[in-house]
Amino acid sequence: MVTVRIANGVNGITLFFMMVAVALWIKYLIIGDSVNIEINFSSIVYLLLAACAMGFGYAAWNIGILGGNVTILTGASYFIPVLSSVLSSVLLSTSLGLSFWQGALMVCAGSVLCWLATKKSTVKNYSSS
Template identity: 70%
Template sequence: MNQSKATAIGFCAILLWSSIVGLIKEVSHSFGATMGAALIYTVASLFLLLSIKWTPLSKFPKKYLIFGSLLMVSYELCLALSIGYSENSVQAIEVGMVNYLWPTFTMIATVLFTSKKANWLIIPGIIISMLGIVWVLGGDKGFNVSEMMAHIQSNPLSYGLAFLGALLWAGYCVVTIRLSNGANGIILFFMIVAIVLWIKYVLLYDQSEINVSFPSIIYLILAGAAMGFGYAAWNIGILHGNVTTLAGASYFTPVLSSMLSSLLLSAALGLSFWQGALMVCLGSILCWLSTKKFKK
């Protein structure tokens, strides 16, 4: 496969991932937070099995099998349930934006726990990303800490899970770099996520009303495809495409995700939200640039 084609497939992954927030919320409307997430990861696992070669367990370093699966599974649970437990469409998009702190956190963790070096740009990058979240959660008032706290207190579970998820993904990336030895565990990890969610659903029976309809089935298939094929496409992109181009493009995912989610969920987002979303993107890009070596 030539590099241009692989890079284009990588871009498809960014588009698919950008639709995740809206699709998860739509599925949770019909099936509830827990059952909806369990169904999504079950479908995603099937799509992954059809599109990526299964990696035998013997190929995994034992430490990566333990710590990688723990971090990845925990992250995916936080992502799906934080959106599923959101109280309305706008809150779901806000929660998704909190989760998009992961590029910034990943760069910080990479610099702290690997041999990667960063220059001074990482400091303004971190500050701008965090200010962007404050701006998003400040509502129409923009930078307003008291309004942000009011938002968080209205649903601390969703916002807390989203923030924890961003930290967990950063940890997963570092563990993958240091321990994976090239093993791709995404199919295994997604299957474990699905199993854990089904166990949660059975043991802690979710009383959410289930409304199965043709549109809900379509949303479920689309969500599973976006999850599964998104990871499959990204895998092709980073293995055979232009990694630098894909990495740079991925930092615009928060804005693209918000656009697609607002259209899918028919949610009106104010100017302050978009200002905050752009700040999150800018902060992430600065963190990314801080690790680059520029020619003199």
Template identity: 65%
Template sequence: MNNKKATLIGLSAVVLWSSIVGLIRGVSEHLGATGGAAAIYTVASVFLLASVGFPKLNTLPKRYLLWGSLLFVAYELCLSLSIGYANTGRQAIEVGMVNYLWPTFTLIAAIAFTGQRANLLVVPGFILSMLGICWVLGGDQGIDPAGMLANVRDNPLSYGLAFVGAIIWAAYCAVTTRMAKGKNGVTPFFMMVAATLWLKFFLGNHTEEMSFTIPALVYLLLAAAAMGFGYAAWNVGILHGNVTVLAGASYFIPVFSSALSAALLHAPLPKSFWIGASMVCAGSILCWLATRSGKLARMRPGAVAES
């Protein structure tokens, strides 16, 4: 496969991932937060089996299989349930934005635990990302501590899961970079996520009913395809395409995601939100530039430890 084609395939992953927040929310509105997420990861696992395949488990490093699977499952649970538990479409978009702190947290984890070198740009990058999230959560007024606190108090579970998820993904990237040895366990990891969600669904006391209407099935297939094929496409791009182009594009996912989610969920966003989202993107880019390396660009979901 030539470099240009592989890069285009990798860029398609950016579009697919940008739609995830809106699509997960659409599925949860029809099938419930837990049942909807379980259905998404089940169908996505089928897509991954068809596109990526199932690795021989005995070829995966045992430490990676253990810690990688635990962290991966924990992250995906935080991501999907934080969006599903959101009270409104706009809140789901805000929760998704909180989750997009992962590139910044990944850099901090890499510096702390993997010896990643970085220059002083990391400081304004980190500050800008955090201020961007504060701007987003402040509502129509921008940075407004009282408004931000009231916003979080309205649904602390969703915002908390999204924030914890960003930290968990940073830990996953640090762990898999050192333990994976070039192996990719994304397919069995996805199957573990699906199994965990179904277990939670059947053991829990869920009041929402799963309504498999035509719109629900369309959202489900689109969400699963965005998840499964997004991982597969990114792997192709990272392995055979232009990593620099892909890395640059990936840091604009928060803005792309917000735009697509706002359209899918019919949730208009104020000017203050876009300012905050742009700040998050800019902060992530500064953190990336601080490393002066493409290494962290590979730490997108499903594309760790590739070489």
């Protein structure tokens, strides 16, 4: 596994988030005050919740890549955007239309089919050697 060898057991998420934060602040400073930032209690709560979700998500992904079952992790990564969309629709008080659910079903079915095809070819390759 390339990622495990390159990472050498070190989690690079902290550096990644620091560099993204620096890049976004530079972009904000270049654009100027054309964006109206409203700071209140609810925006701070949403910011903290989003930061925690992203931080824990990326950390879990990196830990999974470094020492977990990559096949399960890859399969789960196809289902996470669906859960994220559902949570966002609840948070924003909007409904997800039929086309969303059809698309989500097709993506999830495609990921399962890919996994099954990979599983069969991997079993076949191991049994022939």
